[in-house]
Amino acid sequence: xxxxxxxxxxxxxxxxxxxxxxxxxxxxxxxxxxxxxxxxxxxxxxxxxxxxxxxxxxxxxxxxxxxxxxxxxxxxxxxxxxxxxxxxxxxxxxxxxxxxxxxxxxxxxxxxxxxxxxxxxxxxxxxxxxxxxxxxxxxxxxxxxxxxxxxxxxxxxxxxxxxxxxxxxxxxxxxxxxxxxxxxxxxxxxx
Amino acid sequence: xxxxxxxxxxxxxxxxxxxxxxxxxxxxxxxxxxxxxxxxxxxxxxxxxxxxxxxxxxxxxxxxxxxxxxxxxxxxxxxxxxxxxxxxxxxxxxxxxxxxxxxxxxxxxxxxxxxxxxxxxxxxxxxxxxxxxxxxxxxxxxxxxxxxxxxxxxxxxxxxx
Numbered sequence: 001x002x003x004x005x006x007x008x009x010x011x012x013x014x015x016x017x018x019x020x021x022x023x024x025x026x027x028x029x030x031x032x033x034x035x036x037x038x039x040x041x042x043x044x045x046x047x048x049x050x051x052x053x054x055x056x057x058x059x060x061x062x063x064x065x066x067x068x069x070x071x072x073x074x075x076x077x078x079x080x081x082x083x084x085x086x087x088x089x090x091x092x093x094x095x096x097x098x099x100x101x102x103x104x105x106x107x108x109x110x111x112x113x114x115x116x117x118x119x120x121x122x123x124x125x126x127x128x129x130x131x132x133x134x135x136x137x138x139x140x141x142x143x144x145x146x147x148x149x150x151x152x153x154x155x156x157x158x159x160x161x162x163x164x165x166x167x168x169x170x171x172x173x174x175x176x177x178x179x180x181x182x183x184x185x186x187x188x189x190x191x
Numbered sequence: 192x193x194x195x196x197x198x199x200x201x202x203x204x205x206x207x208x209x210x211x212x213x214x215x216x217x218x219x220x221x222x223x224x225x226x227x228x229x230x231x232x233x234x235x236x237x238x239x240x241x242x243x244x245x246x247x248x249x250x251x252x253x254x255x256x257x258x259x260x261x262x263x264x265x266x267x268x269x270x271x272x273x274x275x276x277x278x279x280x281x282x283x284x285x286x287x288x289x290x291x292x293x294x295x296x297x298x299x300x301x302x303x304x305x306x307x308x309x310x311x312x313x314x315x316x317x318x319x320x321x322x323x324x325x326x327x328x329x330x331x332x333x334x335x336x337x338x339x340x341x342x343x344x345x346x347x348x349x350x351x352x
Contacts, residue, residue: 005239029246032245035288040230048223051225052226053201055218055225056205114320127329139329143305145200153297156284157291162197164305167306174339175307179339
C-alpha cells in the first residue's frame, strides 16, 4: 500500500511539473484536505446512526433465532468431520450477522469461527475445505438491506436511494454462488 | 414501495427490542460510541485516499483511461474496494460529488460498494488469526466472486440507469 501511495504521489507531482502546472499540486492538496474533512462528516453522519441501530439489533434475540435457521441452510457446504459444535455456533452467528448487516458481530464471529475450525483442523499448516468455504462466505457480501449505502445515496440527494436494493441482492447472491462453486472446483483440482 | 424498506427495518428493530424489554436507549448510545470509534479509525484512510484521488483528478493523469466505457474514476474504486472499506467509501463520496448518485458512475459505485466485501483485507486478518500463510485458494475464489460482481454490476447498471 505504501508503495502504491507514494508512487501515485510521485507520478502526479512529476506529471504536474512536466506539464508546466506545478501550482496544481498545492491547490489540489489543500482542496482535497478540505474535501476529506467534509467527506468524513458526511460518512460519520450515516455510519454513527446505523451503528446505534445495529447495536440494538445485535442485542435482541433476532440474531440467535436467525442463526439457528441459517446453519441448516448452509450446513451442506461444510464437512461434518471438520466441524465442532462450537465452530458451528460461531459460523451460524457469523452468517446471521452478515445477512442482517451487523458488522461488528460479523467480524468477531468470523475470527472466533476460523479459530475454532483451526482447532479441529488436522494439518495446522494448511487450510481444510471447511475453512476455505468459511472464508469465501466472509469475502462475499451477504447483507440483505444495504442500509449505509442507501443513507449515503440519500445524503447526496439521490432521487431514489433505495433503487439499489434489488440489484445489490442479485449481484451479491450471484457472486457468492460463483465464488462457492469455484471453491469446490479448485479444491478438487488441489487434491 | 422500496422507500418503505428502511423505515420498516428500523421500526422492526425497535419494536422487537421493546417486546424483549431491552434497554434500547443505552444500547443506542453504546452503538454510537462504537460508530464514533469506527469513524476515528477510518478517517486517516479516507484522508489519505482523498489527497491521492484529488491529485489524480487535478493533474488529469487518468483522464484518458477507459475501462468498459467507464470514466477513470471507477477504476480506482474497483482496485481499492478489496483492500480497504474506508478508502473506498472516500472514493464513492468523490464519485457522488462529481457525477451524483443517480448517474451511471454513481449507481455502479453504489452497487460495487454494497455487494462486494473488502476481500483481501478479510483474508489477511483471518490468515493472521490462524497463522496459515498459504491463502492462495481463498484469494483466487474471493477475487473470482469480485470480478463476477463487477461484470454483473456493469450490466445491471446499464439496464437501470
